[in-house]
Amino acid sequence: MTAAVEALAPLLPGLAGDFAQTAVLAGACVEWGGSPMALAGVLPKRASEAMMLNDLVPGCWAEAAPGRPLPEPVSASTKQLVQALVTLARPQGRPDKGDMTRIAMSWFDMEDWLKALITVLGDGSFRAAVPAAVMAELRERAAAVCGRSQLAAWVGQLAAVLDNERLVVLDPHARRGYALTMSGVGDNFQLHILLADRLIGDPGRGLLSGVRPDRSWVEAATGADPQLGPENPAIRRFRLFDGHGAYVYPEGVPADIEPLDGTRVLVLHPANGELGMGIGRVFRDMPPALVVDRVLESHEVDSWLSRIAPAVQKDFMATE
Known part of the structure; x- marks a missing residue:
């Protein structure tokens, strides 16, 4: 299980959408006895990014599709949201289509990143391996989206856990x-x-x-x-x-x-x-x-x- 976690960890930063379930698999390997330590340098940052991007979605949607209700955060709505948000991309410069697609994907994949993160943040050695600045960022970004995500509220609590x-x-x-x-x-x-x-x-x-x-x-x-x-x-x-x-x-x-x-x-x-x-x-x-x-x-x-x-x-x- 530890070898599986170590193999999956380098893949996580580049994944989004349904592929974020790879993080859930890594978390399951930890639950089955694997060491979480290979995830310390990648999973907290990727989950933090997912919350940051997810926080941007309502504003981007209101600009791209004014007056229309946000799609439900389920895979079947992915195409609709991506198509709307990429219209906000700049032909040259940032945000480009890749940026807007990643923002759109966070509406559907954030909970997968958070599920995996909750699993590993229960480990004291893992918490000790995550830099204090990353923990502070997790708390801040979790606070921004916890109103629509209980998992984010739990991540905020876990990122605030005191050790020693x-x-x-x-x-x-x-x-x-x-x-x-x-x-x-x-x-x-x-x-x-x-x-x-x-x-x-x-x-x-x-x-x-x-x-x-x-x-x-x-x-x-x-x-x-x-x-x-x-x-x-x-x-x-x-x-x-x-x-x-x-x-x-x-x-x-x-x-x-x-x-x-x-x-x-x-x-x-x-x-x-x-x-x-x-x-x-x-x-x-x-x-x-x-x-x-x-x-x-x-x-x-x-x-x-x-x-x-x-x-x-x-x-x-x-x-x-």
Whole structure:
């Protein structure tokens, strides 16, 4: 499978339209056990280009065929869209017919590029091999088209995943703090589950008192079937705020947590009721890691608590 991925990777930059399914095949080879690393230099850039071109299609179509509805993004409509958009090509110069054809093809092939990219972005080594500038470009271009593509929204989330990220967690009520390292956490509700699992325990060992999360929730957040269902939702054990006092929404991602003095800080507050989720993790094939490196010394906790801003408790479970 790795040899197949290595053979397919050099072909991808020049493909478009139905041939973009070659990327899906490469992704399938990775799912079947192949290494994704040969794709790191080509697939993210090609998928990013597909999103950029796809974002141009509505404007180009409105210019080429004013008043007419955009064709459905299915292969049967390819000829209609290509014929319309190539009329915008310049006889000499750019964009030429090739450019406009590639733009038109992105209306039909973008999802194929994104399917393959989602598969490989779940691998931490692959994410580490993609330059930061390419990841930033993926996030930007995914944001531009995510309104019409759930796959693009997922790519944007995966491109924002933090790896080997330092995290400080503070409980101002217990006046305790922890230094952790986080990798591969897909969303903040998954982070809620993992934090509760790592930090709630025996106070005599420096942990926090409270009700530990059900084991099935932790397994759903790590490597088991992520679906918990309505009968056994994962209930958060606390509300999270960042070091600037802003509420950390469970629906968000860890990258949304604004750093304080260069470090992402989470401040724990009482849950004030039950908020549950029927899924333990968004990305089934992305293994998370959340490691408690050490319990902070009391003077370190005091230092961090002196720097954090008061929590702006405007979430719907805040108390007066």
